Amino acid sequence: MPRITPLSGNRAGLLGRLMNAAARWREGRDFTPLQIVAHSPPMLLPYVQMSAFSQGRTLLSxxxxxxxxxxxxxxxxxxxxxxxxxxxxxxxxxxxxxxxxxxxxxxxxxxxxxxxxxxxxxxxxxxxxxxxxxxxxxxxxxxxxxxxxxxxxxxxxxxxxxxxxxxxxxxxxxxxxxxxxxxxxxxxxxxx
Incomplete structure (x- = not known):
């Protein structure tokens, strides 16, 4: 059980709902880490942008x-x-x-x-x-x-x-x- 309550629905805010909708579309479920970061709405976009380092197009295999x-x-x-x-x-x-x-x-x-x-x-x-x-x-x-x-x-x-x-x-x-x-x-x- 996470130490911080994951936010969903209206409690996650508009950006949190949009990002988890994208996660559901891509992977079939909400991402608990995104639901936790939703406690700090200004940090959601930078948090998601970090994934470009791990999933973006690269020359590296x-x-x-x-x-x-x-x-x-x-x-x-x-x-x-x-x-x-x-x-x-x-x-x-x-x-x-x-x-x-x-x-x-x-x-x-x-x-x-x-x-x-x-x-x-x-x-x-x-x-x-x-x-x-x-x-x-x-x-x-x-x-x-x-x-x-x-x-x-x-x-x-x-x-x-x-x-x-x-x-x-x-x-x-x-x-x-x-x-x-x-x-x-x-x-x-x-x-x-």
Missing amino acids: PQVRALAMHLAAHLNGCAWCMDYGEHLGTRAGVPAQKLSNVHAYAADPAFSPADRAALAFAEEMTMVGGRVTDETFAELRRHFSEREVVELTLAVAAENFFNRMNAALGVEEQGFCALPGSRAPAGAADGA
């Missing part, structure tokens, strides 16, 4: 972006983001097994060298302080252009924003996706 964001959600222990991230990842064509094993990317042969570089970057970026080593960055640059690195950085930063907000406010998963073994490994929330 949507599969790589989805994997990196999903790893951040795992590391931060955000149930809502893991749930919705699995949904978006499968929609982007990421195999369910890769989504389920994203936390083991370094040892899993299903992940390409480019996947591993992006995921190592996302992992370091997600840790407290967000410091990325020169070695990790150099490996990332072997696989991605400057534009792709910027797009990956924005996507992971946005994911961390959503993760931290949802976890702090107790936003739970909404059942967008039900992949086996997709929940955060024990202690994952302690890493961020």
Whole structure:
């Protein structure tokens, strides 16, 4: 149960109702995080615009972006983001097994060298302080252009924003996706 009451109907205000109508049209249901942000109407539009970092058109592969964001959600222990991230990842064509094993990317042969570089970057970026080593960055640059690195950085930063907000406010998963073994490994929330 969220720590803040989700607002719906007239209580959500006009912009909140419009944004959740768009969510229902796109995904078949209201988004609990949007219903919570509706408590602060001036923040609704900037909040939704943050999703452009995670779902907008980019030169960066949507599969790589989805994997990196999903790893951040795992590391931060955000149930809502893991749930919705699995949904978006499968929609982007990421195999369910890769989504389920994203936390083991370094040892899993299903992940390409480019996947591993992006995921190592996302992992370091997600840790407290967000410091990325020169070695990790150099490996990332072997696989991605400057534009792709910027797009990956924005996507992971946005994911961390959503993760931290949802976890702090107790936003739970909404059942967008039900992949086996997709929940955060024990202690994952302690890493961020």
